[in-house]
Amino acid sequence: MKTLLLASAALMLAAPAVAQAPAAIPLGQLPDAARPTAYRLHLNVDPAQERFGGHTEIDTTITRPTRSLFLHGNGLNVTRATARIGTRTIAARYTQVDPSGVARLDFDGELPAGAVMLSFDYDAPFMTGSEGLYRARVGDEWYAWTQFEPIDARRVFPSFDEPGFKTPFTVSINAPTAQKVVANTPELAHGTAGGGMTVHKFAPSKPLPTYLVAFAIGPFDVVPGSAPANAVRKTALPYSVIATKGQADRLRFAAEQGPRILALHEDYFGSPYPFEKLDQIASPVMGGAMENAGLVTYNDTLLLLDKDAPASQRRGFGMVVAHELAHQWFGDLVTPKWWTDIWLNESFAEWAGNRVGELWQPGLGTDVAQFAEALSAMDTDSQSVGRPIREEITRNDQIASAFDSMTYQKGGQMLVMVEHYLGAERFRRGVRYHLNRFRYGSADANGFFESIAKGSGDPGIVPVFRSFVEQTGVPVISIRPDGAGWRIAQQRYRPIGVAARAAQTWNVPVCARQGEVRSCTLLTGASGTLTLKGAGLAVPNADGAGYWRYSLDDAGWQTLLDGAATLPAREAMAVADSLWADFAAGHASFPRVVAGARTLAAHRERSATLLLPAAIASVERFGLSPAAETGLRRLATDLSLPRLQALGPVRLTRAAYGNEELGQTLLRQSLVNYAATVAKDAALRRQLAAAAQASLGGDANALDPGYRALALIVAVQDLGVPFMDRLRDAVVKSDDPLFREQAVGALARAATPAEVTRALALWRDDALQSSERLDILRGLPAEPLGRDAVFDLMTRDFDAVLKGVPAFGRPRLPLAFAGYCGADKAAAVEALFRPKLAAMGGGALELGQTLDAIRQCVALKAAKGAEIEAVLGR
Template sequence: MQLQEKTNVLRLLAGGLLACLIAVGVSACEKPAEKKAQPRASQEEEAIPTGQLGRNVAPVHYDLDLTIDPRKARFSGHVTIAVNIASPTRRIWLHGRHLTVHEAAVVQNGRRIPASYDEVHPTGVARLDLAAEAAAGSARIEITYDAPFNEALEGLYKVVDGAEPYAFTQFEATSARLAFPGFDEPAFKVPFTITVTAPEDMTVITNTPETRAQPAGPGLVRHHFQETKPLPTYLIAFAVGHLDVVEGKPLPPTAVRDHAVPLRAIATRGKGARLAYVLAHTRPLVETLERYFGVAYPYAKLDLIAVPDFAAGAMENAGAITFREQLLLIDDNSPYQLKRAFKSVAAHELAHQWFGDLVTPKWWDDIWLNESFATWMGNKAVARAFPQDGFENAILNGALRVMAADELASARQIRQPIRSNHDIATAFDGITYQKGAAVLAMFESYLGEEAFRRGIQEHMKRFAHGVADVHDFLDSLAAGSGHPEVKEAFASFLFQPGVPLVVAERLCKAGAAPEVALAQRRFRPIGSQAPAKGLWQIPVCVRAKG
């Protein structure tokens, strides 16, 4: 916050305070509601990890081998998960939802241990019970299964467009478990090797470039893809069907990247001609982000995928970003506001390639480390890349809107505890996106843009291709900026709700220098029952005249 002293007018939160993206389907990375089901039994429920899984068994690598034919009602797969087992066990907790498992086993030291698979909670918590104890050390979980294409635009789902079937995915936050069994939490961030068998006349897209294809029986082709960088399950993506794939000019090397990056835009059949605009306007955003972070775009390719039926506005899958097709299908007759919307949403999703993808939150209570940062950095990048389009006040405008929600008694804090899978969806709201972005802008203003940038770059370097939480970020910001005091001040805005109201009074006494007295309390609407207490450590600058 800045206090500008001409007439003692207090300017709260320079750069914008709080903001509101009360997303009704167009906010990035939002997940639709899950179907309800009944738990098994109350006695069994007590032991079911409905929040975070334990860490006794942890993945180190996935081999996903899927067969996806959008013309059919179901798909199938064989998953091999290399794991580390900390202590001997006959039970492994993992995730899977609506999967029909035909065979499951744990393979260790040349021994194959049969296992039974059981989905024990409606949120998709599953259990493997082993026929014999698995020892501590390395092992492989092998599961063969099939499942229905989802009908609610989550998981691996089917779309019919122009009478043709397609398969697309939306896995954030907990819907990868609808497509394959695994450890469906962000902390379990490991490489994936992906193989997809599909009809020979269909195209298959995933996170990495295709390395080879081979016949796989009558009318089928088996597509092999480059191993991914370490990724959480929610950032894996697939698109299968008669797709138009339009090759853009590769993103050329930059000062921080010594190689070109393939750039493509993808749509359902017959729509590829309308992808030229987005291909022409992606490079400035990527290069702006690379300059800010001082870190090269982290993935082997960049695909922009137009999805006809999509519950979110867009999704930041690493190297394979999905969008509502309305945001990508732009031509000369498209309205200016649509072109502007593409630039804004694309900036947000591209910022996620660093915030969220390169560095991932350990758990969903730190989803603000994804969404607040992508909102703040996306707005910053789009304003720099396209200065003529009027994005410079986006954070401030959103901040003013979200205050209406943040001043209520029901407002929640930015870093909200997530104790179960049911709580996750509540974290995707304006408090996370826009208030979080505005608080970042406030502390950037306090520290200075370059000092703040050094803190961000420190964080990217410390946790590249890894996971981090709020304490890791605050440590990075303090170390990189050289301002250790920022940790406690920042935390005061993360761990409590509300808008601070600061009152300034000038005190003038004869023969003495003028003083400014500051007092704070939580701002409340007239008649509000919200508690008035609250203490924020607010950066204050005073400028005196005369």
């Protein structure tokens, strides 16, 4: 488990330096006194031990004479530090001066301006979560991987740990002779290091920031191969996929499909993959994935797929691999100058990854999955407390909060909107111009805006970017008929419970579709008009490309809903989202929402079918009367079972539907999920629980992987602790990453007091991986009793919980309680977390968003609760 290390006294290495006035500790960007130009890292790493050792040399340019420097190091036991200028060596004392990993070097003599080599000998602890250099035991073997973004390289070597410092890295690693070692670059040589260790020497890297440096050590399975030459890259590229021992068969899919995804990116960017080789490596402890140049790291479930992997896992593979490989250009080739512009990395990788994922396998639903995530981001962006896509970051404790749905989903959808507005080819010219302009360098938002404007030939796009990137909120476009077109007006969307703000406007590309004809205008003021040029039903937000919602009068909703069941998926999803948003803002009625849900229940695409029903199910947070609770179950049944029955009998066995069209399979799975969890259909739940029991009993064909997560949840909730114990034992024995993830997720959905007590015990179960224990704690708040239990645990023993959470995830802890709906709950959440923000290393934004979500629920219940009760309680 990890402990945040506080500043500690450093070992005195030489005579004391002459006293000088202490400089203020830089808690954000470092002063401009020094700039690294190259790193040489040599590490001694045995994953079976608790600590590792290192020697780091940093070629540095000193900008002015000084007797001290700030740099970064977190939890490093530095035993020797020196500065060498030519043939002269000056001793230094290293002190960590802030828990975020700011350190100071005090020299025994003055460093002149110019070139200097800083040298360090040190040791440090392995971490257990995915931060710094972390280790895990898998089976009988120990492994180690790195995860440095955003500011965890400093846990592994002294550094200037900022994204704007891009230098070559030369890495060598001593590791146990029986183990393999991989890094960002190809291995050049290896030899005996003594003591059962082998030294592995790697080629110098292209210029990289510290957070993209990566390596891994362990008895890995490696499936080597190559990415074939193509029209853009004229030679084959060394390409391998890597995982823990015994997983080679599950790597075959990634070995085959990774090069296909890479080639799609090369075609779009018009330039070859920019590094010497590409390895993709799996880790059971990794949370998500990381775009390390030449050595991309993924959670096991994202990279390790069985032959009959469910569509959801294949979609996850495609979306995430495409996202991380997009980063090799946007983020690795061109890196942001500072964390303020991390959105340039993530927004673009989100857009490009989803685009390529859809091209790779269109039937998996990548496109609609991206839009569903963007609609969810609009909910966050509509709150009283929020942040723009681009927010100035001045302190280390603000960095983690920048990796949120504004950066990823809002930014990605904004790029979809801009691409549709400019046209795909003009947008691509801007992207290519930007990557060539800043190749192997760094850029900020202004540079990006200038690149897109110049490359596309449209300088007018810059105000569009700025209006969405630099302010919070979601535009809502009021639409009313006006002859052959619409009168349109914009304002900030404000749901009930969100305080009014000063008037805002955006430069909004407003597009509609009639038949095959798109009509667009750029709405720059509070109001305007849109002339419609087609015929038939006029559909706002053509192609679901815009980052905005719309509001209609009741007649307008009726007209639109009459044709909604036949709309393309993204447009139908936009209808459902905007209708619910109009209700949550106090305009559309709840009966209109229910009518819309019934209409869209016939849509062919699962997300369009179930978006409104899922929103309706959220009113259960209000604490409905028994009659309304029964009415909600009845409505959920009406919205799912007839459609499900029309698809034929539900069969849960493997490959039960043969070569059925994938979209129909996905629709059936989604309807089964909704009918079991919201309608709580008793027969369906019995069927799911029985299949889960049979599967756990050894019947390999009893349960298709596409239904397994749901079946295990139902079995946990309906069969209780005895089943949980069997499931826990199966997890410990299994080497199947997807089964482990699904089973742990089911154990976290405990719903009764006894089940919740058992799940909390598993949080301390060392037989599970550290990430699995954390997943149980994160998952329990999805159910009301679990939420209360985790809140009580954190009230009693906050420090124990905090120790089990990697530093990057700590600011997000308050969000686990956003499902509460009561003024007393908001007060309790604030009382728990407000005094803990410093210990968490941030979280003020996330706490504010949590409190806002709770208070929004309270306000919506007060304003609409009687109307909801009247409809559902009939």
